[in-house]
Amino acid sequence: MxxxxxxxxxxxxxxxxxxxxxxxxxxxxxxxxxxxxxxxxxxxxxxxxxxxxxxxxxxxxxxxxxxxxxxxxxxxxxxxxxxxNSVRVGRLEGMLYEAKGQWQQAEKKYQNLLELQPADAFIHKRKVAIAKGQGNLSSAVEALKQYLDIFMADHEAWRELAEIYISLQKYNQAAFCYEELIMMDTSNANWHLNYAEVYYTIGGVESLRIAKKYYASAIKLSAGKNLRALYGICLCSAAINQAKGRNKDEESIDLQSLASSVILKEYKEKCPKKLALVTSVLEKQKP
Amino acid sequence: MANDLVLDTAIRDWVLVPLSLVMVLIGVLRHFVSKLLRSTNTPDLKAVKEGQLVVRARYLRAAGNFIPAKAFKSRRSYYNNEENGLLHVPKSQAQNMQAQMFSDPNMAMDMMKKNLSMIIPQTLTFAWVNFFFSGFVAAKIPFPLTQRFRSMLQNGIDLSSVDVSYVSSRSWYFLNLFGLRGFFSLILGEENATDDTQKMMQMGGQMGGFGVDPSKTLTAEKDGLELIQHDWALPKLEQQAESVLRQILSR
Structure with a gap:
């Protein structure tokens, strides 16, 4: 307004x-x-x-x-x-160096400021940003780790770390971060979903089972509205069945069939054009 | 009899009004002085870390059921490990902490400053009022009161024959001291430094802060973590998810 x-x-x-x-x-x-x-x-x-x-x-x-x-x-x-000689203005100076791409000067500036105020979360975060801005992800991870060693209840930092780990393809570490996030906010479907995806990517029957469980909880927390979680359930169940080969199946495949029918229903209501495509994709995964 | 006591207008002009005015001015002055003295406190890195650690451990205790058993166990051993777990406080260190807190000069200095800004002006004004204005009957309140109010309103006058609705100058000082708080919060904003009662409360809180030592909270958190059983909540959620989907389909 x-x-x-x-x-x-x-x-x-x-x-x-x-x-x-x-x-x-x-x-x-x-x-x-x-x-x-x-x-x-x-x-x-x-x-x-x-x-x-x-x-x-x-x-x-x-x-x-x-x-x-x-x-x-x-x-x-x-x-x-x-x-x-205010720290707050010093931060701005550092940021200006960053914006100009003068990483070394920015780094030095922040280092000086940290000596004045060691518990300033903002400056620690800027150091992570410097590393990320240079495209140096592994040193960004190091800086973030240092930050989280002190401010370990900062969920945004955990999220950032998880995403960096994923882009570095370190899935086990990313899973750890998502576990941390799930514990901080148990009712957020996104964390459950991301955690499931990480485990699905890791692969192997055990991981797939875990992934399936977290996809299910993401469905529950989002009240079945999250298509990505629904697809995830289908993919996971299909992969588990494939891995086990013939000797299936004490586990219920209820969830898979339910999920796929919910997907189809969604598409029927909202995007009938793609219904045929989706149906064929889902058919292929059926055991 | 007491009703025909007539108050000189000079008393109003030279006692009642100046007294109130001085009280207000001193209040304003104190506000600015304490603003000047207030030191910016830089939080201690270790204290921050301990606080955050307790928060994180609390998350684990409250929501440990949402992560797989393996993850939970590894975290618990990370926190509670007897050798170098984060929540584990070595015995010798635990005793040191208390002594360290008391010897921290910054903390003591802060308290001193707060105390000084509160006590000094109060004693000074009280001495001033006592010296110049003792024994005046400064004002009369327009309604009758019972005898019990005598000690409140006629402090400094030892005459039982004077009607209780007359206010002595020293009592007027006290009434101003406690009654102007609302006025200050009006002219200086809500968080003014003149609020004595609030300061008292803060002091109490700080005293409490002295007593509690951080190693105790860490140890308490550790015991709490040790006690809880891990019961993975996810299988239950799977069934709930099924029922959610069924509901959608049946709509």
């Missing part, structure tokens, strides 16, 4: 920026445009009072996102002249 009025140039920019900060939104392009307009006008700067420094910070970060580095440079310079 407010955003559209701001775009038209009549809304209250200050209020909108404060709202973005409050909800941690990141409309970088618009923040850069409107924030710059606000900050370049001395009278409105005066009106902001002490809030002006927060806005400077916000605009600096937003303009880094947009690669308008001279704007963020300006903002940071202003902040530096006011708070010459």
């Amino acid at each position: 407010l955003e559209t009025t701001v775009d038209e140039g009549v809304g209250d920019v200050v209020e909108w920026l404060a709202l973005l900060r409050k909800f941690k939104l990141r409309r970088s392009d618009k923040v850069t445009i409107h924030g710059c307009a606000l900050l370049s006008d001395p009278s409105s700067r005066k009106k902001l009072g002490s809030e002006v420094w927060t806005v400077y910070e916000q605009v600096a970060i937003a303009s880094m996102d947009c690669q308008c580095l001279d704007i963020s440079n300006l903002c940071i310079e202003r902040l530096l002249s006011k708070f010459s």
